[in-house]
Amino acid sequence: xxxxxxxxxxxxILTEGPYRSQYADMAYEIAKSALNNEYNVxxxxxxxxxHIPRKGQNPHSFPNVLEKIKKMVNRGADIRACVRCAxxxxxxxxxxxxxxxxxxxxxxxDIPDWIKESDKVLSLG
Amino acid sequence: MNSVLVIIDKAPYGWEDAFSGFFVEIACLNRxxxxxxxLIEDGVYAAVDGQDSDNIKFPGVGELTYLIFxxxxxxxxxxxxxxxxxxxxxxxxxxxxxxxxxxxxxxRAKEAVIKI
Numbered sequence: 001x002x003x004x005x006x007x008x009x010x011x012x013i014l015t016e017g018p019y020r021s022q023y024a025d026m027a028y029e030i031a032k033s034a035l036n037n038e039y040n041v042x043x044x045x046x047x048x049x050x051h052i053p054r055k056g057q058n059p060h061s062f063p064n065v066l067e068k069i070k071k072m073v074n075r076g077a078d079i080r081a082c083v084r085c086a087x088x089x090x091x092x093x094x095x096x097x098x099x100x101x102x103x104x105x106x107x108x109x110d111i112p113d114w115i116k117e118s119d120k121v122l123s124l125g
Numbered sequence: 126m127n128s129v130l131v132i133i134d135k136a137p138y139g140w141e142d143a144f145s146g147f148f149v150e151i152a153c154l155n156r157x158x159x160x161x162x163x164l165i166e167d168g169v170y171a172a173v174d175g176q177d178s179d180n181i182k183f184p185g186v187g188e189l190t191y192l193i194f195x196x197x198x199x200x201x202x203x204x205x206x207x208x209x210x211x212x213x214x215x216x217x218x219x220x221x222x223x224x225x226x227x228x229x230x231x232x233r234a235k236e237a238v239i240k241i
Binding site for chain 1: 126127129141142145148149152153155156158160237238239240241
């Protein structure tokens with residue numbers, strides 16, 4: 001999704017996976033607040049955070065992180081996963097795409113590109 | 126934003142973080158950003174000279190440190206090396222040891238600070 005140039009932009013770099021820590025949940029709450037305040041929101045999933053958008057998660061003891069990711073995507077957040085990290089964990093850009101709709105697999109070079117266009121950058125993990 | 130400080134606080138080889146932090150730094154430098162690395166806590170082990178990771182079949186983090194020069198600086202927090210009994214002579218020549226005051230100034234000067 002194209003970001004609106006007149007809006008401010010928040011970029012979150014997330015490095016931890018779901019459930020073991022609450023960083024994914026924190027990212028969701030921060031992103032939701034930023035979206036409510038008319039920010040463009042970018043989220044870059046790095047290292048174990050590339051587990052977060054995987055289809056078919058069914059946690060019994062925790063809220064499903066996928067529901068939060070879907071809400072962020074539906075509200076226009078741009079969420080991308082590092083190709084090196086995703087591939088290492090078995091998530092490849094093939095015909096059986098492992099992630100929910102709206103997530104793209106891309107390169108680490110999106111981090112500097114996003115930082116350049118951002119008004120605020122947060123790292124969580 | 127055109128300046129960034131990448132903080133690494135985990136030891137190389139026990140964690141992926143140092144390796145991945147250097148990848149972020151190199152990407153930022155290749156995009157012509159003012160990008161430096163700060164090693165603190167166990168992250169300072171990434172600056173120890175003479176690393177050899179062949180036995181564990183893991184890429185050498187020490188070699189990555191040379192890829193950021195001369196554009197990027199590799200800062201090592203003095204307090205962290207002292208606590209670990211590491212001397213300046215144990216570290217690579219290309220690093221710059223910084224004290225708390227210098228660390229404060231470096232951090233303040235950057236528009237973005239990210240911990241990997």
